Amino acid sequence: MSAPRVVLVDDHQLFRAGVRAELEGLVEVVGDAATVGEAIECIVATEPDVVLLDVQMPGGGGAEVIRGVTPRRPAVRFLALSVSDAPEDVIAIIRAGARGYVTKTISGPELADAVRRVADGDAVFSPRLAGFVLDAFAGGMSEREVDPQLDQLTAREREVLRHIARGYLYKEIAQRLSISTKTVEAHVSAVLRKLQLSNRHELSRWAVERRLVE
């Protein structure tokens, strides 16, 4: 399989250069951008497989980039890369359409691995994101219009998320649960879909409240 084509979006030039150097030889970086406008233009022009997207940028941030690109290039996938680990940032960018969330302290090879995973259409959950999701879906929904397809996690999905939060890699999880790595990926993708589409009103409220107590 050829190396995935990547566009870097981050308003810090220094950070872009650092990531570019780290990913050298692992993925093909076809462009980078520092602002929301530049990013949309660049992505539409180069049509990369994956966009590494900073969450906090002047002029609307990563979510604005996703909203600008998706109608014109629906095949482009986004992986959020951020220094923030605040729940409302994480949840917001995932709900805007990012297929994963990693923090900027991630190592080069791990990042390249995450990019490949997203390029393949899978979801990338950091331990922290897995923890957030478990927390956010923990409260029982009081409303009558609970959609079990979207508003609840299955026991298996919960188990997979708990392993991610405990620091296990997908293939280790597959081993422990005696399922294939593909199945683990399918579970994570299903969780991602629920996270994006669930209209659990608690989700956003939870994210905000969580920040308040921290």
Added chain:
Amino acid sequence: MAVPGTHPEPLRRDPAHAVVAGVCAGLAPRLGVDPLVLRIAFVAASAAGGIGLLLYVVCWALLPVGEGEPAGLLVAGSRLPRRESTMVAAGIVLLLIAVLLLLRTWGLWLSDVVVWPFLLAAAGGALIWRQSQRSEVMETPPAERARPGGGAVPRRTLRLARPSFAGAGLGTTLVLGGGLVFLWLTGALTAARDVVLAVFVVVVAIGVILTPWWLRLVRGLTEEREERIRTQERAELAAHLHDSVLQTLALMQKRADDPREVAALARRQERELRAWLNGGRSGEPRRTLAGALEAVVAEVEDDHGVPVEVVAVGDCPLDEPMEALVAAAREAVLNAVKFASRAPISVYAEVDGDRVEVFVRDRGPGFDLAAVPADRRGLRESVVGRMDRHGGQAHVHTRPGAGTEVELVLPR
């Protein structure tokens, strides 16, 4: 030494045993009589020309309120549902009017000119009085919300309960109405009408002229205050960045030849800055399981320079068994630091309905559990033993080459 009796309790109303406002209940213990005797005396004195009523009102106004859950007529409204309290109020008013009419036919009566306006004004005064008492309670400043940097300007806000404005308004209207009725009945109003009209016109004119200035003044004050708060926040931010971030950066430049030390410094600074941005106060871990775990992990990171990530799902207060759990988790993390060299460590805590689980996982070489000599007490005593004593369990999952995971379970 204070001898009992030389410093008697100050006289107070006793709202806990009140029938009306607690005056009798407060006075009775001091006088050494049953409150009922006092009550009868007051009622009798009231019947004889209203002296008792006057005395009661004076006492009520002068005596500070004592401690205790309020009872009695004056707070009946706050304890009854709204509808019922209105009914009670209406009932009291009707009874009062009946008694007054009775007195009037008997001839125990001053004159219409005095009594009716007085009643109106008294009712209004009572309303205002009650509202002002209630607003005192509301005056205590609301708990300061945690803000970045903590030491913010404490803001004192007087918040009147919303209905109190309506109450106070009604009271004021009643008092003014009482005054007007008195003036009207005595005929002073007709004489004063021209003067009142002139005064009214002048007041309105002055109001029209001054309102714009007044509004501008108020707006200017608000802006000035906001500006001051902004400046203060900026100063605070600068002070914080100087104290922490700049210091750390300077330290990192000095230690540039020791990558391990630099990484540890950077990591510590990152953690502090994050805590600060999220509004937490450094040096004051939360008294919850997640807070304690984070504090413990931060300490280990500082001492050993190994990155440890904590993910907590749910949280619970930190009681004694939870402290034991945290201590066991700390031992497990230290163990991981010791044997997994520099590999990152994950700590995952989950608070469920009836139990708490903590997993400490490292990506180190792992080991053969059966091959650990029996005299090695580290994990066995400090982790497994500790959990046993508090009714929990500890399991160690490890295989050579597959890292190690310590699982701690504690029922709640």
